[in-house]
Amino acid sequence: MVTTAPTAPAGGTANAGAVAPAPSAKARTRKVKDNLSGYGFLIGAIACFALFMWYPMIRGFVMSFQRTRRGETTWVGWDNYVRILDDPSFWVAWKNTFTFTCLALVVGFVVPFFVALLLNEFRHAKGYLRVLVYLPVMLPPASALYLFKYYAYDPSEAGLFNAILAFFNAPTSEWMQSPTMTIPAMVLASTWMNMGGAVLIYLASLQNIPGELYEAAELDGAGLWKRIWHVTIPQTRLILALLAMMQIVATMQLFIEPLILANGAGTQDSATSVAYLIYQHGFFQNDLNGAAALGVIMLGVLAVFSAFYLRLTTRNEQ
Structure with missing residues (x-):
């Protein structure tokens, strides 16, 4: 019987x-x-x-359990935390910080979103309007706040806001000298100074929404507010959630606004924030260990909030 060698299949797969x-x-x-x-x-x-x-961060955490006197460092455990918690200014600072954060979410988070919605509807001069909105972000924060302090918040009628109120025969305000108006005035200045970046992010997100969704909503008889509620907000919810978290983390570290606008503590401690209290302990009272303890407490609060936010967003995505 004759056997033949197998031939390679077509296509050159013999060397496969x-x-x-x-x-x-x-x-x-x-x-x-x-x-x-x-x-x-x-x-x-x-x-x-x-x-x-x-x-x-690690060095500050270690310092919060130590006490340094005349160059000698000793381990004191939780004494710095107990001393900070017994300070009445600690609770005032947290109250002011939380109040500022809540107002900033109502004003500084909502206003940029609606400004972006308005700019997105313009058909002409888009570039000019975006530059105009973003311009305050390009100013140094100290310069922008000094403009507010000496030009807008002047307690006399020479101040911009008081001149507007006087024009409409409304009662004027002392603004930063008034304990009740200090935090709202800081929120207004901070919103004007920082909203440009958020507006541009919202605009980029709005332009990625398919136009067919709005057309379908209009065919269903949805008005402007219903289109915003049922189309715009669901399509931008991830950006809204991310910027909300960034807004809270940033406003919880309130420092430069009270330092410049209210000269630190403000009238009757109305502007004292946790970050400013850290600065006061570290540089005015020469209490670096107490300042470190305050910083660790703030870090813990922000870490708990961030973990809660991440868990909430992960659950929503699933």
């Missing part, structure tokens, strides 16, 4: 099981160099984070 040639030495050298460059940039970034962010 052949081993691929090993990469050349030059290719291996190039790959190693590319990896080294990537790891070099990564190590540099990690070193910067470790030196300027992680080490100060």
Whole structure:
């Protein structure tokens, strides 16, 4: 019986099981160099984070359990925390900070969204209007706040806001000298100063919403507010949630507004914030350990809120 050798099928698959040639030495050298460059940039970034962010955080946490007097450091455990919690200014500062945060969410979070909705409807001068809205962000924060302090919030009728109130025969206000108006005035200045970035983010999100959704809503007889509620907000909910978290974290660290507008504490401690209290303990009372304890407490509060936010958003996505 004659046997014949199997023939290779068409298409050249006879060499399908052949081993691929090993990469050349030059290719291996190039790959190693590319990896080294990537790891070099990564190590540099990690070193910067470790030196300027992680080490100060760890050092502050350790200092909160210590007391330093005349160059001698001793371990005191929870004494700094007990001393801070017994300080009446601690609770006043948290009350002011939470009040500012809540008002900033009502004003500083809602206003940029509706400004973005308004700008999105314009057909002409879009670039000019966006620059106009973003312009306050380009100003140094200190310069913008000094403009408010000496031009807008002047307690006499020479101030911009009091001149407007006097024009309409409305009672004027002392603004930053009034304990009841201090926090609303800071919220107004902070909103004007920071809303440009949020407006541009909202505009980018609004322009990604398919027009067919609005057309379908109009065919169903939905008016303007119903289209916003049933189309715009659901389509931008992730951006809204992200910016809400960033807004809360930023406003909880309120510092520069009371420092410039209210000269720190304000009238009857009406502007004292937790961040300003940390600054006061560290640089005015020379109590770095108490300031570290305050910083750890603030870090803990923000960490709890961030964990709750992440859990809530993860559950909604599922």
